[in-house]
Amino acid sequence: MKRIVFRRMLALVPLVWLVATLTFVVVHAAPGSYADTIDNPRLSPETRELIRARYGLDRPPLEQYLSWLGAVATGDLGTSFMYKQPVSAVLARALPPTLLLAGAALFFDLVLGLILAVAAARRPYGWVDRITTVLSLGLYGVPSFWLAGLLILVFSLLLGWFPASHMHSVDAASLSALPRLVDLLRHLFLPALCLGLVGAAGTARYLRATLIDVRSSRFMLAARARGIPESRLLWVHALRPALLPVVTILGLSLPILVSGSVVIETIFSWPGMGQVAYNAARARDIPLILGATLIGTAAVILGNLAADVLYAVVDPRARRPS
Amino acid sequence: MRAPRRLLWGLAGIVVLVLACLVGPLILSPVGDGDPVHAALLPPGTRVTVLDLSDGRTLVSPEVDLDHGEYLVHGRRRTTTVSAHDVVSKHDARLWLGSDRFGRDVLPRLLRGGRISLAIAALGAAVALLVGLGVGLAAATGGRVVDAVLMRTVDALLAFPLLLLLILVSALFRPGPTLLVAVLGLTSWMGLARLVRGQVLSLRTRSFIQAARVAGTRELRIWSLHYLPNLKAPLAQDTTLRMGNLVLAEATLSFLGLGIPASLPSWGAMIADGQRVMLDGWWLSLFPGLAITTLVISLALIGDGLQQTGDASA
Numbered sequence: 217m218k219r220i221v222f223r224r225m226l227a228l229v230p231l232v233w234l235v236a237t238l239t240f241v242v243v244h245a246a247p248g249s250y251a252d253t254i255d256n257p258r259l260s261p262e263t264r265e266l267i268r269a270r271y272g273l274d275r276p277p278l279e280q281y282l283s284w285l286g287a288v289a290t291g292d293l294g295t296s297f298m299y300k301q302p303v304s305a306v307l308a309r310a311l312p313p314t315l316l317l318a319g320a321a322l323f324f325d326l327v328l329g330l331i332l333a334v335a336a337a338r339r340p341y342g343w344v345d346r347i348t349t350v351l352s353l354g355l356y357g358v359p360s361f362w363l364a365g366l367l368i369l370v371f372s373l374l375l376g377w378f379p380a381s382h383m384h385s386v387d388a389a390s391l392s393a394l395p396r397l398v399d400l401l402r403h404l405f406l407p408a409l410c411l412g413l414v415g416a417a418g419t420a421r422y423l424r425a426t427l428i429d430v431r432s433s434r435f436m437l438a439a440r441a442r443g444i445p446e447s448r449l450l451w452v453h454a455l456r457p458a459l460l461p462v463v464t465i466l467g468l469s470l471p472i473l474v475s476g477s478v479v480i481e482t483i484f485s486w487p488g489m490g491q492v493a494y495n496a497a498r499a500r501d502i503p504l505i506l507g508a509t510l511i512g513t514a515a516v517i518l519g520n521l522a523a524d525v526l527y528a529v530v531d532p533r534a535r536r537p538s
Numbered sequence: 539m540r541a542p543r544r545l546l547w548g549l550a551g552i553v554v555l556v557l558a559c560l561v562g563p564l565i566l567s568p569v570g571d572g573d574p575v576h577a578a579l580l581p582p583g584t585r586v587t588v589l590d591l592s593d594g595r596t597l598v599s600p601e602v603d604l605d606h607g608e609y610l611v612h613g614r615r616r617t618t619t620v621s622a623h624d625v626v627s628k629h630d631a632r633l634w635l636g637s638d639r640f641g642r643d644v645l646p647r648l649l650r651g652g653r654i655s656l657a658i659a660a661l662g663a664a665v666a667l668l669v670g671l672g673v674g675l676a677a678a679t680g681g682r683v684v685d686a687v688l689m690r691t692v693d694a695l696l697a698f699p700l701l702l703l704l705i706l707v708s709a710l711f712r713p714g715p716t717l718l719v720a721v722l723g724l725t726s727w728m729g730l731a732r733l734v735r736g737q738v739l740s741l742r743t744r745s746f747i748q749a750a751r752v753a754g755t756r757e758l759r760i761w762s763l764h765y766l767p768n769l770k771a772p773l774a775q776d777t778t779l780r781m782g783n784l785v786l787a788e789a790t791l792s793f794l795g796l797g798i799p800a801s802l803p804s805w806g807a808m809i810a811d812g813q814r815v816m817l818d819g820w821w822l823s824l825f826p827g828l829a830i831t832t833l834v835i836s837l838a839l840i841g842d843g844l845q846q847t848g849d850a851s852a
Contacts, residue, residue, distance in 0.1 A: 231697060234690070235697060235698055238694065239706075242710065353835055356834070356835070357835035358830075358834075359786055359793070359831070361806075362827035362831075365813045365816060365823055368816070369816050373816065373817055478701060479701070479793070479794070494705060494709065500710075512698075512702060513697050
């Protein structure tokens with residue numbers, strides 16, 4: 217097991233390198249540079265040229281690539297053009313909000329998906345199942361940014377229960393610990409629900425199918441014959457094996473959580489990785505684009521690895537080397 | 539064999555949407571050409587009076603009075619007075635899905651936006667199909683080195699969140715419609731390449747293909763007679779699901795202002811526009827959202843149905 221994890225960690229290095237190189241090529245193939253995005257009509261062409269030289273953008277691409285690669289190898293991601301700060305500092309600030317949002321979204325994803333799936337699998341093709349099927353199909357087709365607008369309209373503008381944007385209230389700094397936490401959770405609720413609902417649709421669909429599959433297996437028949445109550449059969453005996461594929465789905469849903477959150481973070485003004493990457497791309501902030509890509513990719517690969525490890529933990533059969 | 543019910547539902551949804559978007563704009567001309575003063579933000583179903591003026595302008599308003607040879611055209615904030623001499627023609631019309639901030643009729647815009655969304659998603663899926671098929675076949679038949687290089691590239695691209703990649707590329711290049719199709723296609727062929735490669739590798743070991751080879755059938759004939767028919771079902775299923783994702787991706791890009799140029803109507807941009815005036819115009823983001831959802835669900839139902847058909851015949 218340890219050896220497999222170690223080997224996969226080693227394989228991560230060339231993969232991340234490949235993605236970073238591809239990003240570098242794409243960024244340099246794109247028209248315009250940071251100097252062109254500075255919106256100041258009084259800047260003369262000579263000054264813009266100076267700015268390009270100042271950020272090393274006038275050097276040949278290959279030279280820029282090699283020096284960037286060398287710096288990254290020593291753990292230096294460079295300095296962001298926009299923020300005039302180390303890229304690592306900018307990303308370190310943006311990563312916790314994204315992880316918090318993704319974690320909360322996963323929570324909604326799992327809990328809602330589980331409840332919907334068990335409710336549906338209790339009586340396949342009954343009315344609960346039909347409603348759940350339609351609901352999860354609907355959630356699958358709904359664009360997340362549209363759902364976000366709907367949630368903001370209902371819960372924020374009409375009912376006023378939750379704030380519509382940002383991570384903290386304006387006066388959050390003056391609050392004591394507990395009200396501050398409540399404030400954060402209230403801001404977290406809508407974006408997390410929005411991301412989680414879309415994920416829950418998929419989780420519910422898969423889980424329902426596997427639950428119904430498992431229910432017709434022999435060990436379930438045996439358990440039922442022993443007189444175990446129906447609800448325990450479903451929640452304990454059937455759910456355990458049915459949860460296995462969900463672990464894999466969680467790993468696969470990571471890129472969706474990271475990328476889906478670009479849109480959600482923009483709508484809810486959530487100060488996370490998605491917003492940073494989006495703004496960096498618009499400003500041609502090359503070091504920041506590359507840094508965000510690097511971290512995002514590594515997070516996705518590590519997430520998949522974690523899902524595989526978790527799979528081995530919950531399913532003893534996967535532990536044996538094949 | 540009876541076709542699965544969800545396949546029929548999905549096909550029905552697609553046929554209705556495609557017909558509406560293709561035929562709709564031909565028989566349905568927009569009410570006026572946008573009157574921001576008198577017709578802004580009218581709710582669905584509003585009856586309006588359309589006045590064509592001699593100077594080519596068109597006034598649209600739910601309330602028009604005729605008073606001593608002058609038309610009083612009432613807007614939310616302002617009333618315009620027009621002499622009856624300047625009015626070339628006058629007729630009543632209905633704004634079935636309301637009007638937007640600029641007083642434009644929403645329904646024709648929705649249908650024309652649908653044409654663009656459908657075309658971009660279909661063409662993007664076609665590009666993905668071609669590239670995915672090519673790479674998958676090359677990996678399966680090109681020997682170990684080619685296979686390793688191609689598949690590691692696929693791994694790397696798959697590790698990259700698709701939407702982030704799309705947003706990055708669109709923000710950097712600001713593509714027009716053609717480039718957008720290319721970008722959508724080129725960022726979504728990876729799963730397909732994997733699928734094709736896996737299918738070909740597993741088909742190769744199947745006895746009917748080995749039998750054909752032993753019987754001395756020419757390679758080209760084996761491909762056209764045995765491989766391709768067996769690839770068709772998974773490819774069709776994969777492509778319908780992919781089209782759904784592309785519809786969503788295109789809408790997301792347009793929503794962020796990174797999709798097709800703002801001069802063309804698009805569902806994503808209409809939703810973004812509607813969300814700016816959510817309390818005064820809930821219908822503006824509601825209908826494009828419903829259209830996208832219906833389209834994506836229909837495609838998913840077709841994909842599901844195709845899979846069921848495939849399972850039943852296997």
